[in-house]
Amino acid sequence: xxxxxxxxxxxxxxxxxxxxxxxxxxxxxxxxxxxxxxxxxxxxxxxxxxxxxxxxxxxxxxxxxxxxxxxxxxxxxxxxx
Numbered sequence: 001x002x003x004x005x006x007x008x009x010x011x012x013x014x015x016x017x018x019x020x021x022x023x024x025x026x027x028x029x030x031x032x033x034x035x036x037x038x039x040x041x042x043x044x045x046x047x048x049x050x051x052x053x054x055x056x057x058x059x060x061x062x063x064x065x066x067x068x069x070x071x072x073x074x075x076x077x078x079x080x081x
Contacts, residue, residue: 003045005042005044005045005064005068005071006043007043007060007061008040008043010040010041011034011038012036017034017036019032019034021037025038039053040055040057040059040060041053041060042060042064047067051063
């Protein structure tokens with residue numbers, strides 16, 4: 001099974017934002033119902049949410065890399081049959 005570690009943009013209410021966004025974090029389409037992005041959550045397909053949400057995507061990226069590296073180390077430490 002392949003493990004995926006991604007960063008999800010979140011609305012202020014904690015739901016995932018999939019809307020087109022301006023650089024300011026506000027929605028491109030004002031009629032979309034999007035409230036804008038507030039945080040970014042690192043999510044692992046095996047462990048779920050990793051740590052607390054980050055205010056900026058650039059701050060979430062090191063946490064994403066660190067968690068991915070943990071999986072690589074665990075895989076390397078696993079003996080093969």
